[in-house]
Amino acid sequence: MKRAKVNQGEDLQEYKDVYVIGECLDGRLHPVTLELMGEGRKLANQLKRHLGVILLGDGMDEALEHLQDYDADVIYHLKHPLLKDFSTEGYVKVLNDFIRGNKPEILLIGATSYGRDIAPRLAGRLGTGLTADCTKLEIDPADGKLLQTRPAFGGNLMATIICPKNRPQMSTVRPGVMERAHKLAEGKAHLVTVIPELEPKDIRVALVEKKPPAKKQVNLIDARVVVSGGRGLKTPEGFRLIEELADVLGGEVGSSRACVDAGWISHAHQVGQTGTTVRPEIYIACGISGAIQHLAGMSEADYIVAINKDPEAPIFNVCDYGIVGDLYEILPAMIEDYRKRKEEANHA
Ligand SMILES: Cc1cc2nc3c(=O)[nH]c(=O)nc-3n(C[C@H](O)[C@H](O)[C@H](O)COP(=O)(O)OP(=O)(O)OC[C@H]3O[C@@H](n4cnc5c(N)ncnc54)[C@H](O)[C@@H]3O)c2cc1C
Missing domain, CATH: 3.40.50.620 (HUPs)
Incomplete structure (x- = not known):
C-alpha cells in the first residue's frame, strides 16, 4: 500500500x-x-x-x-x-x-x-x-x-x-x-x-439498491422535546409510559445507555457520550441517575426536568425542575394532565 x-x-x-x-x-x-x-x-x-x-x-x-x-x-x-x-x-x-x-x-x-x-x-x-x-x-x-x-x-x-x-x-x-x-x-x-x-x-463499489428503513426512524437531533427513560424503569415495558408522554408532548423517546445495554430499547434512542447529543427545548429524564456520560449528551437542553426517587441523584444538580418521587406515580399523572390540556386547547 x-x-x-x-x-x-x-x-x-x-x-x-x-x-x-x-x-x-x-x-x-x-x-x-x-x-x-x-x-x-x-x-x-x-x-x-x-x-x-x-x-x-x-x-x-x-x-x-x-x-x-x-x-x-x-x-x-x-x-x-x-x-x-x-x-x-x-x-x-x-x-x-x-x-x-x-x-x-x-x-x-x-x-x-x-x-x-x-x-x-x-x-x-x-x-x-x-x-x-x-x-x-x-x-x-x-x-x-x-x-x-x-x-x-x-x-x-x-x-x-x-x-x-x-x-x-x-x-x-x-x-x-x-x-x-x-x-x-x-x-x-x-x-x-x-x-x-x-x-x-x-469508484469500485456499486450501489445495487436503496431500501428505506422498515421502522419509523428516531430523530432525536431535531426533536423539540425528548423524554428519556433510564434503569429506574425497571422493565422494558416501562418505556410504554415514556412513549405515551413523548407522544402527548409531540416529542421523541430517548434512553440512557443502561437500558440500551439491557436490550430494552435500540441504540438509536441512546442519549449521551456514546449515543446522540441532543439540544431540545425540554428534556425529561425519568429514572436516570445523571452519570457524566449521559449528561454529555443532554446538558445543552434549554430546560431539563428530572424525575427520580433518590433526592441525592446527580441529575438534580443539572436540572431546572426536579421531581423527587416514583416515576410510576408521576408519569401517569403527567400524561393525563397534558392530554387534558391538549384536548382543551383543541376545543378552544
Ligand atoms: C465509556 C462510557 C460511555 C458511556 N456512554 C453513555 C451514554 O452515551 N449514555 C448513557 O446514558 N450512559 C453512558 N454510559 C453509562 C453511564 O456511565 C451510566 O452507567 C448510565 O448512564 C446509567 O444509566 P441510568 O441512569 O439509566 O441508570 P442508573 O445509574 O442505575 O440510575 C437509575 C436511576 O433511577 C432511579 N430510580 C429507580 N427507581 C425509580 C423509580 N421508580 N422512580 C424514579 N426513579 C427511580 C434511581 O434512583 C437511579 O438514580 C457510558 C459509560 C462509559 C464507561
Whole structure:
C-alpha cells in the first residue's frame, strides 16, 4: 500500500480559510451542516479568514438554494453525476483533490455516519491529523492554532488536541453540539460550482439498491422535546409510559445507555457520550441517575426536568425542575394532565 504523503515540508502559511464539509443526501440537508457553519463562522471571524462550505452531489438545487440563505462567504458545489449517490471512494477522491488545491487551514466535518466514513480516509490522504468527536473548538490567541477539545478516558476528562505541523487542521463535530448558523439578513451566500475530475473506475463499489428503513426512524437531533427513560424503569415495558408522554408532548423517546445495554430499547434512542447529543427545548429524564456520560449528551437542553426517587441523584444538580418521587406515580399523572390540556386547547 502506498503511504500517504505527509505535508510537513509545505509552508503552513499557504493554508488559509475555514472550510466545512456539508452533508446532503437524497436532496436533504443534514442539520449538522448548519451547525458546522455556525462554528466555522466563529473560527473564521477570529482568524479574520473566509468561511467556505463544500457540498458534494448532483441534483440538489433546492438544498443549495436553502443553504445560500445562511452565513457563509462561499458555497462550493462539487457537482458530478457520479456523486449523485454517496460512495466513500468517489467522495474522498474529489475532496482530496479539492482540499489540496484550495488549502484551507481548518476543515470541519460532521461526526455522522457520513463524516465518520470520509474524515479518516481524507485525513490519511492529505497526510494530516484528525480529532474526532470534538465538543469545543477555539483559536489559541497566542499562535492562531485550532484547540480541539473532546472527551477522553470514558468522558472522565476533556483533552485539548492541537495539530501543530500539518494542515488542514481537521475535526469532526458531533451533531447537536454546536449552534446553528444564522440566516443572512439580506442577500445570498456566493455559490461556486466546481466540476471535479472523477471517472467510473475511481469508484469500485456499486450501489445495487436503496431500501428505506422498515421502522419509523428516531430523530432525536431535531426533536423539540425528548423524554428519556433510564434503569429506574425497571422493565422494558416501562418505556410504554415514556412513549405515551413523548407522544402527548409531540416529542421523541430517548434512553440512557443502561437500558440500551439491557436490550430494552435500540441504540438509536441512546442519549449521551456514546449515543446522540441532543439540544431540545425540554428534556425529561425519568429514572436516570445523571452519570457524566449521559449528561454529555443532554446538558445543552434549554430546560431539563428530572424525575427520580433518590433526592441525592446527580441529575438534580443539572436540572431546572426536579421531581423527587416514583416515576410510576408521576408519569401517569403527567400524561393525563397534558392530554387534558391538549384536548382543551383543541376545543378552544
Ligand atoms: C465509556 C462510557 C460511555 C458511556 N456512554 C453513555 C451514554 O452515551 N449514555 C448513557 O446514558 N450512559 C453512558 N454510559 C453509562 C453511564 O456511565 C451510566 O452507567 C448510565 O448512564 C446509567 O444509566 P441510568 O441512569 O439509566 O441508570 P442508573 O445509574 O442505575 O440510575 C437509575 C436511576 O433511577 C432511579 N430510580 C429507580 N427507581 C425509580 C423509580 N421508580 N422512580 C424514579 N426513579 C427511580 C434511581 O434512583 C437511579 O438514580 C457510558 C459509560 C462509559 C464507561
